[in-house]
Amino acid sequence: MARLHNFSAGPAALPEEVLRQAQEELLDWRGSGCSVMEMSHRGKEFMAILAEAEADLRALMGIPAQYKVLFLQGGATQQFAQIPLNLLAGRSADYIVTGSWSEKAFKEAQKIAPSLAQGSSVRLAATTKASHYTRLPVAEEIKLDPFAAYLHVCTNETIHGVEIPAERIADTGVPLVADMSSHILSRPVNVEKFGLIYAGAQKNIGPSGLTLVIIHQDLLGMAPLCAPTLLDYAVQAENGSMLNTPPTFGIYMAGLVFQWLQKEGGLAGIEAVNREKAALIYAAIDDSQGFYTNPVDPDCRSRMNIPFVLARPELDAEFLAEAKTAGLLGLKGHKSVGGMRASIYNAVPLFSVRVLADFMNDFARRKG
Ligand code: PMP
DSSP states (O other), rough: OOOOOOOSSSSSSHHHHHHHHHHHHSSSSSGGGSSSSSSOSSSSSHHHHHHHHHHHHHHHHHHEEEETEEEEEEEEHHHHHHHHHHHHHTTTEEEOOOOOOHHHHHHHHHHGGGGGSTTTTTEEEEEOGGGTTOOOGGGGGGGTTTTOSSEEEEEEEEEEEEOOOGOOOOSSSSEEEEETTTTTSSSOOOGOOOOOEEESSSTTSSTTTTTEEEEEGGGGGGTTTOOGGGOOOOHHHHTTTTSSSSHHHHHHHHHHHHHHHHHTTHHHHHHHHHHHHHHHHHHHHHSSSSEEEEEESSGGGSSEEEEOOOOOOGGHHHHHHHHHTTEOOOOOOOTTOOOOEEEETTTSHHHHHHHHHHHHHHHHHHHH
């Protein structure tokens, strides 16, 4: 059976080349006599896999030496709590809410702030909820606290399809904390603009179960004494993400994805392909004379997650059934916004995106 065209939001498509290499190495990793899944995380083989994955990620993203790279578990959702736990320390933090994920991060921080040191609190610096999360806030709407412990943003809202373009990331004088789960590694990024970057792996990095945290060393060591050891970034950094057993197979797969990305020309190389892919789908939507619509402001439309609705929702089921027959998977939109969503992460080939665009154009012609 052939592999189909996968537009899932996550867990999502992985590069076929990477899956084949993992398959080849599955039973006996490079003469070690066992699978990566079966080897000690403290053995020299796995330590080499981890070190290489970190070095390759540092090279791809240009991560300076004063940042630690942590390979953790718990998903991006755990970071919603772990960030205030480590960084709030009796102060206030600002949140900009531009979609469901930054809203969840804000609510989780609100939930745990009262249990942290006295004076710990979170503030809503801006929200675009009233605009149904279809745009970014303009400068006048953002009320920043110059003394905030950090400012939290989600640079790509996976459900609403709102992406903060790199040039709109301004220095506000406080550490910027970014949830990059659904667009990390899709374009070059200036890591130095951020205090902390985090991402669940299951979109652009590898399989689920691995969570990446890139943190400036100045933000280490602020967790309260009562913080669970495992959740203390400083302890994780001191122990090279090896305080307990890390998600070894996920790290190995991430390492293969990093090598694949290098062959694709690094982040600048993959960005060029991602631009082309996104342009094809937005053109299919915008040129459909209203048959399909995407509600997001053109200046912040995501290149990774493209939600769209059909003008006649009674055709939704037919669209999805025909798409499935055409080998197009994972197009059903998130339940909170309805309609469709095409997630076109790094590993979704340009060819698959062409097939989807052709399908959308043809469906609109036949049913419009
Ligand atoms: N943040 C964003 C932007 C996401 O897209 C997701 C998952 N879809 C999460 C956080 C939650 O990630 P996890 O399932 O890894 O906890």
